[in-house]
Amino acid sequence: MSTTSLSPSSAAAGTASVTARLLAWLPSPVLQVLDGTGSTLLLLVRALRHLPSLPRQFGRFIEQCHLIGYTTMPIVGILSFFIGSVLALQSGHAGENVGYKQFIGALVGLTMARELGPVMAAVLLAGRVGSAIAAELASMKVYQEVDALETMNIPPERMLVLPRLAAVLTMMPVLTIMADLVGWFGGAIVSKYTHFISIEPASYFANLRQYMDFSDVLNGLIKAEIFGLTVVLVCCNIGLNTRGGPREIGASVTRAVVTSLILILVLDFFVTKALM
Secondary structure, three states: OEEEEEEEHHHHHHHHHHHHHHHHOOOOOHHHHHHHHHHHHHHHHHHOOOHHHHHHHHHHHHHHHHHHOHHHHHHHHHHHHHHHHHHHHHHHHHHHOOOOHHHHHHHHHHHHHHHHHHHHHHHHHHHHHHHHHHHHHHHHHHHHHOOOOOOOHOOHHHHHHHHHHHHHHHHHHHHHHHHHHHHHHHHHHHHHHOOOOOHHHHHHHHHHHHHHHHHHHHHHHHHHHHHHHHHHHHHHHHHOOOOOOOHHHHHHHHHHHHHHHHHHHHHHHHHHHHHH
8 A cells, every 4th residue: 555745846846736726716905915014024134134234334424314304304303393283273273162272282192192293304304215215226326336336346235225225214213303392383383372272381281291101202202213114125025026118216215105005095094003
């Protein structure tokens, strides 16, 4: 009596065949999402392998910190100021008849710290920095500069991705804290000089301190780190996977920004739920 056993290579081939048949049934958009997710995670793993080389790339790290953080601060400040102002204005108008005007400081403080500060910083990062990253890397890929790096045995993940990841993890907390502070300040100004609110800054900030603690700010910083890492990873991945001619560069930039904005909002829900 004889028994038949499958060799490891035959078993692997059978598994691959079953996987291929299962994937064939999936719609094309689902396959694109799975492919993009897998390639982005692989890019992160390959970049982290070169983490010991980061101190030797200190110049590139500082350059990316300047591009991601310093050049983004003015627009983050302007947007956050007016977001805080509108929050205070709308809250004061709605609370005039209800009677909760005295809680405007807490409302603006919590909303900026937990939600709007990190989200708006990430949205501006995607629109301003993410688009630039995708355009630069897509141009390098189309014009074969990335291939030249690989020919010289220089991994693109080490030179092009790792410094950007380190820079965004360093600068996103700075941008978020700046957004929070400027938004609070904008709300305080509107609360003082709007006739139907008329709350002094001392009362405004006393109410803000009463109902806020460090965990609210920390939740916003955790969100900002996740959003920033996601934006840079997605834009780097799409840029490095660009194929074709110059027309594809614009398409890659558009796809990178749109994908980043969608992921920011999707992740915002799940991260908020996890932190509650």
